[in-house]
Structure formats: structure tokens, C-alpha cells
Amino acid sequence: MSDTAYPDAPRIDAHDKVRGALRYAADEARPGMSHAALATATVARGTVLRIDLAAARAVPGVRLVLTHEELAGLKQPGFLMGGGYGFQSIQPVTSSRIAYRGQPIALVAADSPEAAAEGARLVRAEYASEPHQVTLDAPEVDIVAQADSPLPKPMFADVTAGEADTAYAAAAIRITAEFRHPPQHQNPIEMLSTVAEWRDGHLTVHEGTQNAEAIRHGLARQLGIEPARITVRSPSAGGGFGQKNSLQAHTVLAAEAARRLERPVKLVVSRAQIFHDSSFRPASRHRIRLGADAAGRMQALIHETDSQTSRHDFFPTQYTELSARLYGIASFRGRERLVRTDVQTPGYMRAPYEHPAAFAVECCVDELAYRLGQDPVALRLANDTTTDPITGQPYSSRHLAECLRRGAARFGWDRRSMEPGSMRAGDGSLIGWGVAIGAYKAATAAAIAKLRLSADGAVTFSVGGHEMGQGIRTAISAVLVRRLGVEPGRITLEIGSTGTTPQHLTAGSWGTATTIPAAEEACDTLLRALEALPSRPSPAERLRAAGRPHLEVEVSRCAPGQPDAVMGRLTSGLPAAIGPAYPGYVSFSHVAHFVEVRVEPATRRIRVPRVVSVADCGRVISPRTAASQLRGGVVWGIGAALREVSEVDPRYGGFLNADLAEYVLPVHADIGTIDVEFVDEPDPQLNGAGVKGLGEVAMVGVAPAIANAVHHATGRRLRELPIRVENLL
Amino acid sequence: MRPFAYARAETEAAAIRAVSAGGPGTRFLAGGTTLYDLMKVGAEAPERLVDINALPGLASFDTGGRRELVFGAGARMSDVAADPRLVAEYPVLSDALWKAASQQLRNMASLGGNLLQRTRCAYFRGGEPFTCNKRAPGSGCAARDGIDRGHAVLGGSEACIATYPGDWAVALVALDAVVDVAGPNGARTIPMEALHREPGATPEVETSLARDEMILRIRVPATQLGRASTYHKIRDRESYAFALASAAVALRMEGEVVREARVALGGLATRPWRARDAERGLVGQRLTAEAARAAGDAALRGAQPGHHNSFRIELGARTVADALMIARQRA
Ligand SMILES: Cc1cc2nc3c(=O)[nH]c(=O)nc-3n(C[C@H](O)[C@H](O)[C@H](O)COP(=O)(O)OP(=O)(O)OC[C@H]3O[C@@H](n4cnc5c(N)ncnc54)[C@H](O)[C@@H]3O)c2cc1C
């Protein structure tokens, strides 16, 4: 176990980033490369009757136009949650069916990006439209109970414990409320971009991704070739947030165009198209019933959800996996339903279930505190637990109370007056202070790692992991520096690109808890092997003394409780992660957020001048990038709570505000101080490094803390996000 | 994007000649921040662009004149916004520029081009499959029964309810600015308030400029009103967003009493909107919170809500009231 804290160390790719030296997929350029663009459907559901390509083909520089007539032979990728590789099961441009507005209907490749875009614009299609439904409230919309769906059980069975309905009916205090969350889109700065290149029958794909191995195996399936003939390179991705966690729809189109043109093809999906061409956070609705006794002991929680999915896939939800575990509530009943709509399949956007679930539950907990006249922090502390209410197993570690206590002290919570509207700033603004907690499963994936030490002191390490900006390279380096005494500048990390070790999906906050234990184990193995060599002060000197040019070790690591067979999934690009339930214990990361809002007296703008967040993510390996993750999660929470909504016009389907000017992400001027702290206690069970996860939990609970602060400022309970000026006028 | 020809003009006369002779598909190009954007979304498809950025003197401006302030149409928003005299003596003008767009855009964008920016209506920008009378006259207006949260509550018509999105023009309208333009048939001066048109039955016609008329400069009469002024802008985030509601306000006070008032609205109407009723109601009044609120109500009188934008009527009235109180503090 890492029994001492890690020192603050700079982000190892910081200088390269600032200098623009890091290369992203779209930076790749090749002599003779063609550029591709997509034409997309303008109807929300139907069939393409005819496509007229004459005008597109006539654009000077256009070399190739592909439609479903040419691409009908491409195989479907399979859905990530159904044993496949794609973010959705269907591959656009392989049939005349249109499942959603914005679905690609043709690819145009040309000598320049401009000619390709112009060609794509000139693709004319005639459609037979069919009636469509795109909102949770659409008339006669098809709603499917997840428990009755074909989704695998018990993973997607309803979560229950005790007798929630009886306990709720008998509770002295009952809170019931409905919450709504809009669809939202990730919008990482790096667009979906692919450069595809064939050489001697081998395909190389450059694409920023969180899951290079799925792209490789998915493309192999789609193209009908051996995975060994495909290399996927993603040394750095410009943000992922779940959007890049599987095989995208455009990738095979670029690969196929490159094959046919016998030249490299670059396809950068435009920002507007990304709103329709990759996954997003689905709209959801949450009905909460929370029962407590007169002293404030929570006794029953019922959480019923309706969440948007596509018509072609069941994107499963696990909202209640989180809501059941925020507190030690003995009786819980969850029921999750999926609402089938004519959109691309939604997916995992940062804290996909946990953020909306925590919003719903934590607003109700605040309401309970007000019903009881109890301090919201005290109420939460009083309902904490050390045992998982669903499995009855202990938590491997749970420092939630510590997060709340430290956060309250840092924030100055004791100066808060309970009464809504009782605190005012000098300019007349209403001040509101709110608190909420969050949790996120501490998952772990299987991994294979290779570590090589050279006699000149250089270290090369490869493991399944992707750098999306979260800092995984910095964290892995920190361990190699500590264990091998090597300078950061002598470390080469081979991650994100297929070929050396399986590049498993990096998501679900399992990146650190997967790669760090593997790195530790590889170091252990290497150091043990070195013991056979002559004793010298440093590992490299031992190698030299033994006359060995280098030493290489390989380790394979299953997560706790995983069968060895999981290695087969790992090497074939399928998800191979487990958690939060491990044999004998349950693991979660925790966080507490304290938020100050100020509400303008007349025009009611909501500002967030100050946030204090304290997280329990086990041992912090890279303090600097961890702090950055936590702050970033808070910024995401501010965006989700006060700004972001992907607008839907039911008449047309698709998303309306599909650009960065109109999809209102927070900007720097929206962000005040975000003061972060870590408990930094290693988890004693999950892995030797004591690491849990951070990237997702960082966001969980920010939105309810804001909503609770708005209530404290104004006395208004607002249960639909985003909360905007019109809700407070 | 469709292919287009690009030429850089060396003189005013040559620029006008080139645009005039080039026919309907020829346009002036200044900073390009609006025009290129609209070309990318397909809302504009010029065949020829005549770049006016090199024209001598077009980017100059003079805020020190005794009778008037003069702004060349080519002056960059960022340069003008930072002018110390403007900041001190005409905060309404400086604020309106500072609070627009982003620093990067302001560095590129010209004052003349700013006046001629087009609506942010998503149906207009989106193109197919949306109906839009501005983009395809006679096709209908998708916004009317659609997501109209940002659409106009003042000055709309059956055909179009698109909001005029700019800020600078609103401040100029409040200060009685005029615009000097020149075309193939000579020069003329247009009151700022007459530059933009309400949509009526022809929403595709947005201004009273002929296609080949070039904006040379904007002139603002020097006025005492400048000091006690503000541009108050309420938006969905603190920067880089268009107004949900904004108010350009300028006052001449005698003690507590308003002697002269200017009120114009942004973000709420189909064109920069001067609120003369509000101004008249204020003159001779003590500027109390109630009087300011009454002015706000007067400014929004006659507003027509759609489906999702009715809150902006109340917001507009409050924005005007707050703006008046901010301006008063500067008197
Ligand atoms: C994302 C985004 C956010 C924005 N936010 C705001 C905001 O909050 N508030 C705001 O006010 N503005 C905002 N803007 C608009 C911005 O201010 C304008 O794009 C800019 O001022 C236009 O100036 P330009 O020089 O780039 O014009 P151009 O794009 O070069 O030209 C615009 C139009 O004016 C014509 N034109 C230009 N100069 C002349 C001239 N001298 N005579 C005749 N015709 C001419 C062109 O032919 C063209 O039709 C935003 C723009 C973007 C892209």
C-alpha cells in the first residue's frame, strides 16, 4: 500500500500542450490525403427513397461519394452494451433506413475539406417520412420497464432492499417530488476526427478515443478483416467525457473511403454533426419518495426513473445503483424505465447516472432537513453508514463524513443561517449556501502491462489506458518515479495505441485504479528480477553491472473477484471492468460539495462565486491533476445545473442549438473560486495502491448543492435543470 | 461552403464600384466574423467578396470632438471598447462593445460589420429542414410554434419574430447616432434608428441599405448624457452570449430629477428598439425605484409573448429599471 502521500508534481505533458506540440488525430497529414465530409438526413425517421449525387460529384476536387448503395456490405458494429463495439448498434450509410435527424446518409471525399463540405451540402435526398417521437412526453411514446427488457440481469434488474413501500407509508415524514433533467452533449474541444490509412493491407486509424481496442476489434468486425491487420493510435485525446468511449459511426466510413481511394482519408465531423453523430446524456425524469422518522432517520427511499433511449437500442440506466447507496437507508425500491425515441443512442456522459440521481435525491434530503428544521450537514452525517444497504457488505472505505466535516469547516458552514432568504450581500443580492454529497462506484478493469528498463536508465511502460487530459500519464509516471527512482524525462509511456498491450476502455473512473496497481505490480516484478543481479545503488546500474542491455517484465492483472476468463474480453476489445460490488465488500468514492450562490435582486441571474469540494478517492497519486479533475467536475456541475440544455423541437427531431455559441457551456467568467481538498486515505482493500476513482465523482452532487443553495437564497425549490433566469423571476 | 472569389479593395470608390458591378452575389467583407460564419451554415452564399480592411482611414475613430464622436466603419470593436475617453464619458457605448461576443471576436470584428450582423434564430441558421421566411421567403416561420425562448417580443410580424442580436446598435440608437454611407449614386446619411427595419411581410430585407452601399462611419452627437449612461445586458452566461434582454440608458439629471432620458432595448425586438414612451415618462420625475420600474413597463408596453419567451417581457422591464439606477449613480 502507498502509505505516504504523493508529492505535487507537474503535469508531464503540460509544456507540450501549451506549446501546441502534442499531436491529436486531426493534426495528422499525409501526402495525397483526401478529406471527407458527411451529408446528413433532414427527416426524423423514415427511408431514403432517392439520392441525387450529380451536383456533389460535379464539385471540383470531389473524388468519391459513398451512399448506402455502395456500403450495404459493411457489417453492423453491434452495441457496446449488447456485446458489440459501437456507441449504437446501427451503422449509418449501410441501409436506406433513417432512425434520426442528423444521421449520415453519404460520405463525400475530396482534395480539400472545403470541396468535401460543399459536396456533402449538395447531396440531395428524397425521403418517405414516418411519424417520430423525440421527447419523454411525446404522445403514445413507448416506455419499457428495464426489468422486463432483454437487457442482462441481474446487472440491469431493479435494485431493492427491505420493504420500501410499506416503510414509506408508515414514515412520520414523507417527501415526494419529481425531477427533470434535459438532454445534454459533452462537447469536448477535440472534434470526432479520424485519419485512416491503408498500407499493404494494414489499416492504421488515428483517432482521439477512450477505447482504441474497441475501435480496432469493431472495425475488424465491420470490415471483415483480422484485428491483427488494424492499428489504432490515440496517444492523446482532446477530451472524451464518455463521448469517445466506443466505436463511432464515422470511423468505418473513413476507413472504407481510404480503402477505395487507395489514399489516406481524414474525416473531421463538424460540431453541428457531433450533436447527432455520437452519444449524449439522455433526458430523464425522476420520481422520489423519501420517508424518515421524526428524528430525521431516513427509513425508505423509492426512486422511479424514465430515461430516454433510442428506438434501435436499449441504453440501460443505473440511476438507482447510486441513489440506493448515498445513505444508510434500510428500505429501497428502484424502478427504471426506458423511453424509446427517434434519436441516436444516448450514452455515458460524465457521471451519467450518478449526477441526475444525486440531483433528485439530494434535493429531497435538503427538503427533509427543512421539514425537520435540522442542519443539512448534520442530517447527512446522522444518516451515514459503513455498510452497503443493498448487499449488506461493508464498504472497503467510506470517508464521506470526513468530506462533510472538512468541507463544512473550509466553507465556514457554521456561519450559515437556516432561514431561506436570510442572507444578503452588500449589493442586495440574496446569498444562498447549499450542500450535497455524491458518490461513484470504484470500478476496476483487468489489465496487461509491460515494463522495460534499459541499462541507460530509460523506462518504457505500456498498459491499457488513454490520456484524455485527465492526467493518466502524469499519475503513471508518479508511480514509476517513486518505485524505480527514474527521472520523469526518462519515461516513455505507450498508452492509447493498440499493439503492445490491450487498450481497454478508459472510462467509469477506473483508469487510475486499473493502471496504477498494474504499474505497481510490474515494478514489483521488475525489482524482484533485479534482485538476482549484482547489488548497486540504482536499478539501471544493476543492469549494467550484469551486462544486460535491458530487462522486460509483463504482468496480467484481474480486478478483485474477476475470473481469468476476463482476459479474453480484455484482448478482444470488450469491457472488462467490475465494481462496485467485490467479493466481501463494496467500493465507492465519495465527495461533499458546498456552494455559495448569489441571486441578483431584480433580474435574478444566479452566480456561483465560491465552491468548496472535498473528495475521498482513496490514495491521490497525482495531486495536481487530481485537483484539476475535481475542479473540472465542479465546472461540469455548474454547467449542468445552470446552463446546458440540448434543445429539441419535437416537430423536427434532432437537436436545435447544435453549436458552441448556442449550447451554453460555462465560460471562465462563470466560474468563481473552487477550493478543493482530498481526504487522501488509501483504500485498504481495493488494490495495493489504495486507489479508488475521481473523474466522475467530482461532478456528482454539484447540481443539487447549487439547487439547494438557490432554495436557501430564494425559498424556491427548483426541480428541473437547467435553472435559469426565467425560473426565478 | 460554396467557392467564392475574393478581392481586396484599395480605395473606397473602388470597393463600392466592385460591389456594385459584381451584381447581387457580391458583398463587402470586413472582419468576416459574421459573414464567414453564415457562409459556413449556408445562410449566405456570396459569389464575390470585396475586402475593405485595407481602405485608408476606415479603421480610425475620434472620440475627442466637441460636436460629435466619429467612428470609422472599419474600427475594431476591441480598440473602440478600450478607448479611455469612451470608457469615462460614454460608458453606454464602451459597455455595449465590451459585453458583446468574446475578446477574440472583438479583435477581428468591425463596427460597421457589427451593425449588420444577422439574427441568431436557430431555424434561420440551421437551414434544412426548417421553414424560414428570412432564408427562403414564403416558406413559413418554424420559430412561431417552435423554440422561441430567444425570439422577439417587440416588432415581430406574422412572417418573422427573429431578434436583432447586436448590442452596439442599441447603444447608438439611444444616443441618436447617424450612419454615413456611400454607394454608386453618392453618399447619404441615415439616422441609426432608420438603418434596421422591422420584418413585416419581407423579413429577408433587414436594413435600409442598398446592397452596394458601404457604411463609411458612424457619428454620435457629443452629449452630456453620455456620462450618466450604461449598457445593461442580461444573458445566459457571464460572457460570450447574446442578450436575453438589454437596455441602453442615458440620463441628464438635475439633482434627483430627470431632465432628459434615453432608453433603448436590445435582445427583445426585431431591431434596435428605442423606447420613447419610457423616456417621456421619466422626464421631470424624481428617479425612484418605482419611477424606474414604471419606465421599464412603459418600454415593454405592447410586447407580444410567444410560447417560451414571455418571461423576457418582465425581465426586460426589470433590466430597464436596473439600468436606470446604474446610470443615475454615474450622474
Ligand atoms: C459566436 C459569436 C458571438 C457573438 N456575440 C455577440 C454579442 O454578444 N453581441 C454582439 O453585438 N455581437 C456579437 N457577435 C457578432 C459580432 O459582433 C459580429 O460578428 C461582428 O461585429 C461583425 O463584424 P465583422 O467586421 O466581422 O463583419 P463581417 O462578418 O465582415 O460582415 C458582416 C456583414 O456586414 C457587411 N459589412 C461589413 N462591413 C461593412 C461596411 N463597412 N459597409 C457595408 N457592409 C458591411 C458584410 O457584407 C456582411 O454582410 C457575435 C458573433 C459570434 C460569431
Ligand code: SF4
Ligand atoms: S423567426 Fe424569422 S428568421 Fe426565425 S424562422 Fe421565423 S422567419 Fe426565419
